[in-house]
Amino acid sequence: MFLKRIEIKGFKSFAEAMNIEFVPGVNAVVGPNGSGKSNVSDAIRWVLGEQSARSLRGAKMEDIIFAGSDTRKPMNASEVTLVLENDDQYLDLEYHEVSVTRKLYRTGDSEYLINRQSCRRKDIVELFMDSGMGKEAFSIIGQGRVEEVLSSKPEERRAIFEEAAGVSKYKQRKSQAEKKLSETEDNLNRVEDILHELENQVEPLKEQASMAKDYLAKKEELEEKDIALTAAEIEQKHQRWSALQDTIGHLEEQQKKTDSLVKEQEQKRSESEAKAEEIDETISRIQNDLVNVSENLEKEEGRRRVLEERGKNAGEKKEEWEKRCRELREKSEQSRKEWENQARIMKESSSRYQSLEQNYASIQEEWKKYKESRREEIESLKSEYIERLNEQAAVRNEEKYLEEQKKQLQHKHGSLAKENQEYVKERTQAEKLVENARVKKDKAAADHEQEKETWKHLQETWKEQSESVEQLEQKLYEAYRHVDQTRSRIHVLEEMEADYSGFYQGVREVLKAGKDTLTGVVGAVAELIDVPKSYTLAVETALGGALQNVVTKTEEDARKAIQLLKTRQKGRATILPSEVIRPRRLSSDFRNKLQSADGFITTASEAVNIDEGYRHIIDHLLGQVVLAESLEAANQMARLTGYKVRIVTLDGNVVNPGGSMTGGSSGKNSSQILARQNELEELREKHRDMQAKTETLEGKVRQEKQNRDETAAQLEESRRRGEEARDALEQAKEELTGAEADLEKANSKLSMYDKESSSLEEEEERLQSREKVLMENKESVAKKLRVLDEQIEELEKQEKERGEKLEQLKDQETDIKVKLAGAKESASNDETEEKRLKKQWEEESAQLEKLEHDIAVLEEQMSSMEGDEDVETGIEKLREEKESLSREMAKLRRDRVEAGDDTQQRKSRIQQLTHERNEKQQELQNHQIELNRLDVELDTRLEHLQANYEISFERARDQYPLTEDLEETRKRMELVKRGIDELGNVNLGAIDEYERVHERVTFLHEQQKDLQQARNSLKEVIQEMDDEMKRRFSETFEAIRYHFRYTFQELFGGGEADLELTDPDHLLHTGVDIAARPPGKKRQNLSLLSGGEKALTAIALLFSIVKEKPAPFCVLDEVEAALDEANLSRFAKYLRTFSETTQFIVISHRKATMEEADVLYGITMEESGVSRMVSVKMEDAGELVESAAP
Incomplete structure (x- = not known):
């Protein structure tokens, strides 16, 4: 690289x-x-x-x-x-x-x-x-590195070796570990302080919680008895209520039946009366209908007589025309058939003539074709046929030779094929093993990769959860630190308050004695009052030294206090005997003036909270002092009162009676007392809030630790599965390697077979190619022979048929000429007859059409006279309707008499049923009154269950069955009530508070254990880092020292040099000295060498470091x-x-x-x-x- x-x-x-x-x-x-x-x-x-x-x-x-x-x-x-x-x-x-x-x-x-x-x-x-x-x-080595080697002290030069040894990162980690150790010990101290405080609370809370549980158990028993008793009473009253309901239901059912009968009779009476009225209306309507039907019957009978005379003449004429029409239609149809038949005959004659003409032309063409002979062509084909027979014989001879060659090749190929089958079986088995091994490897690799991903995901989750735990614990320990600081400050302030720090000597002595030997001492004014923060400075200014006035109950108590100070020679104090101090307040005139002034707040006494029993004390001290928003407002209010009232501003300035003003920077002596009280109250509130936040953080830490532990367990399980998957993968790889080796062997054998088989196939292909050529030649020759044979035979046959055909054509020509003449004459006659028959049929059709039109006109005229039948039908219907109406009238008159009798009977039955219903109604009202009383009592008890216990009667009856009779239950409830009263005031919150404190103590013990383990682990880590730094520094130093000796000699061309430790017993702090002896000089310290020698020696050292840490x-x-x-x-x-x-x-x-x-x-x-x-x-x-x- x-x-x-x-x-x-x-x-x-x-x-x-x-x-x-x-x-x-x-x-x-x-x-x-x-x-x-x-x-x-x-x-x-x-x-x-x-x-x-x-x-x-x-x-x-x-x-x-x-x-x-x-x-x-x-x-x-x-x-x-x-x-x-x-x-x-x-x-x-x-x-x-x-x-x-x-x-x-x-x-x-x-x-x-x-x-x-x-x-x-x-x-x-x-x-x-x-x-x-x-x-x-x-x-990267710059000139600064050389200067660093030359100018450094031995202890500073050590940094170069530490850098080369990679110790710096360990020093940094050690520093971080020491810082973390310090933080851990601080956190441990805080946790132990909190534990000590909480453990002092556990026992008292445990006793209070036990008493509270006893109270709750008795209260639960009382509630259960009350529920059971109430449910039993409800059950008892409900039984009576149900019985009354049944009786009332029975009476109401009877009432309903009676009402139903009355209603039924009323309905039937109404129906009878309505029926009578309906019959009367129907009789009147039918009488009118009967008159109308009689009049219509007479009109229709007259109309019928007129129509009968007209219809008789039209019928006779129609019959005559229809007969003529039938005769003419039959004649026309006969003419049409004759014409169609003649047309068909004419068409056949024409077709026959045309066919004969075509046959004659065809015979003429055939005659021309058969006139020429093909004898020379036949002789030429026979010569070619002999040549092809010679070619066929040569092909057959070569075929026999090729057949022998093929048999020899087939024998060799069969032997190789048997060997190949064995090789193929071996390869197939090997391929299956390879495929299975690959599938197994791929599955194992996928499983392994999946487990790796799962482990990585869990590792990240565990790291995130660990970081979250660490962050939450840091927040928790920071919260502990703040709680500890706040508690310490509260403790200091409480001690100052208990020692009455800030009070005068005499006041402090009286207040302390008031707790022991001196009676009647209520306390200092500063202790008795509670001042809102916004008014603190103003009230402190207004009271001044009066804040330290001591309040006693009586004058006697005051005298005893003063005598105590004299006896002990402990200074002086102002005493306010409560029984003689009288309040002082503003006059109503001044108050009215001040309240209307801008900047007025209230009187100082009203701004202070104090027990009402001592309100007169504060009124005495501050009742005539007014609070103002600013000094300008105070001056204005002073002018309104004629400078007769003391006014104090919120920032502590004072306008005194007479107009003088006091102000400036406030002193601290008097303000410390009230400020301390306010600070103490704020700190206590803050302490409670921080305690709540601390408990919330503890819960989060506890939950996050649980999540981390669960993840750690999953991580360990994932690691185990990963190792299993890795082992399975390695095994699958080994199996695949073995299977692939077997497959390679099988393929090698098949490759040898392929080479031999390829050689045979090439020879076989050559023979097949030659055989194919021969077959093609053989088929070509045979085909040519067949074609020649067929052509010769066909030509000889054609030549024979040609002579016969010429004779036949001559006979046919003569016959067709005769037939053509006859057919031409017949076709002309048939055409003339067809025209005549067509004209006859057209004339008859026209006559028939006219006669049919005349008949249609006559029928239209007759249709108007068909109403005669409708008239007859109408007359018959009117006669039937008249008879029907007469019969219906007689029946209606009988029904009207029956309806009147039925109405009278219904009225008598209704009077009887009404009397029976009134008697039942009175009995029903009596039972209903008793039922209503039971409803009220049941509702009261049900409401008692719902309002006090939020339980339904059904649940109360099922869940709280009464095991004793009602009276015994009532007595037991009285005993339980007395037991509850004997417990007195019970702190129910002690149960949850005890659980909370106990849970916190348990959690803090776990935290204490974790912190102790962390402290021990950090100490071990620090020691391990010290050991590692010593090892690395020592090994690197010796390696560089070795390279330095030789590099120095190579650069200087001789001489010697060495590196020395200034304090070899303390490898973590020792310095490094350089001693060198250039050629021809004595050994001396680096500082004594010349400038060039120093520089080259430093370069030798840097090159030695590069050799040890190559890049x-x-x-x-x-x-x-x-x-x-x-x-x-x-x-x-x-x-x-x-x-x-x-x-x-x-x-x-x-x-x-x-x-x-x-x-x-x-x-x-x-x-x-x-x-x-x-x-x-x-x-x-x-x-x-x-x-x-x-």
């Missing part, structure tokens, strides 16, 4: 796109000072992942983008691409050429690409990790700048030797170095601020380098 090309655009001084093609060996980039040649080294360093602008010789990263010149504008982006030859797969990518690109825009955005595909910087760093080409590796290519940026000519020559020759294993890109302006280069690249700055690559010849290199020299 080697660096093939670098592409630069917009990087530092390279404004234009530039490509430098490198070759294996030594590549020299030369140019005068300030031309920008070292920017090539910076470009390589940058694309390999360098993030430090300082390492790239800039102040900030944007400095690497071309900044413009006098003639060019600044560019917006910088881009560098390294192209690496990767034929040996040195980099873990399946490409023969790998390009790595880095872009930077002035906006600060960056892009990273591998083979023109977008990626992360991390991907590039990982690609070059452990390749010797990373930004931290020794693949495919190495960039040397003016490392030989400080060497004199003699040492430079040695350096250049050694570089040439070293280039056999490592590609060098040397940035130099020294001629000796250039002479050893395989290729030179010139960098010049012809345009100010813009670097450009130029072609360089060896003889011009010196001039190019010195062109910029002064």
Whole structure:
């Protein structure tokens, strides 16, 4: 592998796109000072992942983008691409050429690409990790490295060896582990503090929870008894209710029946009355119809007599015309048939004549054809027939020879075919085994790949869950830290409050004594009041020292307090005996004036909360003090009251009675007391909120850990399945290899058979080809013989038939001539007769058509007289209708009498049923009243179940059956009630609180265990890293030391050098000294050597490191700048030797170095601020380098 090309655009001084093609060996980039040649080294360093602008010789990263010149504008982006030859797969990518690109825009955005595909910087760093080409590796060595070796102290020089040994990442990891260990120990301390606090709460909460459970059990029993008792009462009352329902139902059924009978009788009576009315209407209608029918009957009988006379004359005329028409139709039909028959005869005569003419013409043509003889043609065909017989004999002889050859080939082919069948069987079996093995391998590979994907997915899930657990735990421990800080602050404030910190000595002494020996002490004013935060400063200002006034119950208590201070000589205090202190309030006049003023808030006493038993105390102190929004408002209110009221603003300024004002910066002595109380309350509220958030986080941690553990189990199972799948895949591959070997053997045998068989088939094909030609010749000759034979026979037959045919044609010609004459005469006669018959039929048809038209006219005239039959029919119908109406009239009159009798009977039955219904109604009302009372009682008890227990009667009856009688149940309920009363006040929240605290304690114990394990693991990791750093440093140091001894001798041409540890017993902190003895000199420390010797010794050390940590290519940026000519020559020759294993890109302006280069690249700055690559010849290199020299 080697660096093939670098592409630069917009990087530092390279404004234009530039490509430098490198070759294996030594590549020299030369140019005068300030031309920008070292920017090539910076470009390589940058694309390999360098993030430090300082390492790239800039102040900030944007400095690497071309900044413009006098003639060019600044560019917006910088881009560098390294192209690496990767034929040996040195980099873990399946490409023969790998390009790595880095872009930077002035906006600060960056892009990273591998083979023109977008990626992360991390991907590039990982690609070059452990390749010797990373930004931290020794693949780029600048002059600064040489100076670092020369100027460093032994302890600082150690960093170079650590970098070569790869210890830096372990030191960083160790530092992270130590930081994490410190955090873990802090978290462990916090968890143990919280555990200690919670464990003190567990036992009291456990007792309270037990009492609460006892209370709940008794309450549950009481509820169950109450439900069961109520359900039993409902059941009992419901039975009576059901019995009443049945009785009421029976009575209502009887009522319904009676009502139904009454309704039925009423309906029937109505029907009878309606029927009578209907009959009366029908009788009247039928009488009218009977009169109308009689009148119509007389009219129709007169009309019938007139029509009978007209019809008689028309009928006789029609019969006569119809008879004539029938006769004429028969005659016309007979004429038509005769004409059609004659036409057919005429057509046949004409056809026969035409046919005879065609026959005559045909005979004439045949006569011409048979006149010529074909005897000469027959003789010619017989000669050709003899020649073909000779050809046929020659083909038969050759066929016999070919048949013998084929038999010999078939025998050989049969022997090979038997062998081939065996070979084919072997190959078929081998192919099946290969196919089965491939299927098995493919399935095993798919299973293995699937398990790999499953494992990867689970691994990612486990990592995400682990990170989530870690993040949640960090949040939890941070929450613990805040809780701990808040609790510590609360503890401090509570101790200050308990010690009455901030109070005067005398006040503090009285308040402390009030807890022990002194009675009647209520507390300080500051303890008794509660002030909203917005009014705190104003109230503190208004009260001033009165905040520390001590309130006692009586004057006697006050005197005892003062005597105590005198006795103990503990200072003074102001005492406010509650029984004698009287409130002071604003007059109504002042209050009215102030309330109307702008900026008025309230009186100071009203802004303070205090127990009502001591309200007069605060009224006494603040009742005549007013709160204002601002000093201007206070001045205005003071003028309204004539400067007789004390007014305090929210920011602590005061307008005193008389007009004086007090203000400025507030003091802290008095304000500490109220501020402390407010802070303490806020902290307690904050502590409760943080505790709730902490518990929520604990639940999330617990759940996420459970998820992670489940995933870990799945991951282990997936790993096991993956190993099984991998073993199955390896086994399948082995089986496939064996099967493929067997298949190859079988194919080899078949290949040998194919060669032998191919030879036989070629011979067989040659014989078959010749046989085919013979067959074609044989068939051709036979065909020609058959054709000749047929032609000769046919010609002789034709010649014989020709003579016979000529005789026949002569006879036929004579006969046809006679027939033609007769047929012509017959056709003429038939045509004349056909014309006559046609004319006769046409005349008869015209007569028939006229007569039929006359009959149609007569029929139309007669149709108008057909109404005579309709008249007769109408008369008959009218007579029948008249008789029917007469019979119906007689029946209706009988029905009318019957309907009147039925109506009278129905009225009597209705009166009887009405009396029976009234008696039943009274009985039904009595039962209904009792049922309503039961409904109310049942609703009351059902509502009791629903309102108190949210349970239906059915569920209560099924789930809470009564095991005792009603009275015993009531007594038991009274006992349970007394038991509940004896328990007194019960903290029901203690059950959940105990469970919550107990769960937290359990969780925190788990956290404590996890943190202890984590602490131990981190300590082990730190120790392992120390061991690994010692091992790596020691091994690398010895390896570099070994290379350094020989490299020094090669560079100096003799002498000796060595590396020494300043403190070999402490490998993690020891420094490194360099001792050298150039040829002809004594051994001495590096600092005592000459400048050139120092530089060459440093280069020897750097080359030794490169040998120990080899890289495919190495960039040397003016490392030989400080060497004199003699040492430079040695350096250049050694570089040439070293280039056999490592590609060098040397940035130099020294001629000796250039002479050893395989290729030179010139960098010049012809345009100010813009670097450009130029072609360089060896003889011009010196001039190019010195062109910029002064």
